[in-house]
Amino acid sequence: MFVGDDWAEDHHDIEVMDSAGRRLARARLPEGVAGMVRLHALVGEAAGEAADGAEVVVGIETDRGPWVRALVTAGYTVLAVNPLQAARFRDRLGVSGAKSDPGDAHVLADMVRTHSHELRPVAADSAQAEAVKVVTRTHKTLIWERTRHTQRLRHALRDYFPAALAAFDDLDASDTLELLGKAPTPAQAAKLTVSQISASLKRARRKNVAVKAASIQAALRERHLGQPEEVAAAYAASITALIAVLTTLNTQIKALEGQVEAHFGRHPAAEIILSQPGLGVVLGARVLAEFGDDPDRYTSAKARKNYAGTSPITRASGKKKVALARFVHNDRLIDALLTQVFSTLKVSSNARAYYWRQRDRGKGHNAALRQLANRLVGILHGCLKTGTRYDEATAWSHHAELATG
Template sequence: MQGGQSVGERSVSHGGAGLAEACDWLTARTAAAPGSIAVAIEVPHGPVVEALLERGFQVYAINPKQLDRFRDRFSVAGAKDDRRDAHVLAERLKLVKRQVKSAHRHLETLCDRLAAEESEPGQGAGQRDVTILRSMPGTGRIVIATLLAEAWQPLCRRDYHALRTLAGVAPVTLRSGKRCLVARRYACNRRLANALYHWARVASQRDVVSRRRYGELRRRGHSHGRALRTIGDRLLAVACTLLQRRTRFDPDYAAMSAAAA
């Protein structure tokens, strides 16, 4: 929908080819970049969500129970079909986007206030935590707010190992005799893990080093989620190093280091 009006309908087959076709059709039909296209869906994970996120679309997961109640505004009889649900999802998405914009304004104000409060007299050019985190690729209002709310103590200690464990990117090693298995860590702070996931996702689109590393991992056969966890792990290590050195992120640092070597 554009401007509250439907601009087209399309059915695609289930599978990788169908998902690619749907993504191509969305960009062609709207003549817009994927980053400016919002997609509403009833599930927060799965191959459809991963395919959309990998292409750069804005994905909003709408709770099915909320959608069911919202549907009553359009049909008191409780009628349900795919075409009607698509319209209901679009209307719900418009409301969610307004709420998200309002929340983003509040978060931006809070981050600005924190950055201003951290600038102490006589500190010179030393950069404070919020300013440093803001300089990193992929961070935004929600990521910074989540880091400050869910991992403030490890951030203050610059404790990289605690951060990666809390965020779920530190693997779990299962060892018994000659058997050794390295598995994903599921016992973690889910809010922090989600924030790091999206931090890594945006960084892999905007940061040259992260994008190159993501491509290497995918070529080695790693899944989208596995590659992003590796990117997120690196970002946490870089963030802790920058916080220890009291300096902002420099996107040209890797190139200058390679040239100096």
């Protein structure tokens, strides 16, 4: 039997369909235990006497959450359907543009009935990998939030206190936030003494404190175009609030980093992932979290590369054939992989040689980086499949032969 599950925050629209496309049941179920119990009853009633041997395939537009976990635990085959795929399939069933939640449940049921072989089952990741994903995603989200608030702080300072931008390089650094909190207006900042500035720099464990303190004081006392005193005071109140948010974010990012290290360190694949060039604890944890650890999820290195979004897509029509970058991908994963690439270029001579070979072939900088990321994903896949650590000579032996041949 095939089940379409159109989920919302507090309910699920369900349609049960047989292999011939006949609707066996339809219902709106509440989220939670009560809804899951009713779903099991609905499936059981539809299956009748064959309930014990029935195979149930569920299509739903998400791959996480307690509802999905309960479906997998119950023994159902759960297929995660991309909302874009469902929208395209809906257009095949009708071109009027009509849409409803029960109608979406019907689309999902019919989609898994006819195209289940082309859809991705929900990965059976371990609880350890799920825990790593939770803390790494929150950690990265807080970093993104810190960047957004830092940009807001920069824009505010540019509008009324440009001397601060000349004085401080890192606006989200603890010493910068401390000094701006003490003196949020140009007039107050000009009165800061070298000893006050030095004390903040020492607490932040800066080097060359005396030189930096004198430089910061000089920059804060430079004459700049400003705002009337009343406007400056209003800006000062605004950035004081931003400073409080940034200070809290810094504290929580540091605390979550410890949780990322702890959860990742307990995973059995951590040693192999950390052996990869350019991957440290935090970045390695992100890569593990986004790839997952289901051993059957990626049937080949190509499948892992396709999911990563590093492999190109081909568009061919008539005599025209082009290879393009994938723009539909896991943003968090591609961010981690490209960060790994930049680090790898510094530590691996083979990776640098591979990058420059791509440039010599006429590829641009970004295309060469993606190609190197694609190669690194393939190396990681091989290491994880064979349970071996990264070895520079083994990983690049084939390309070294091509380069010298």
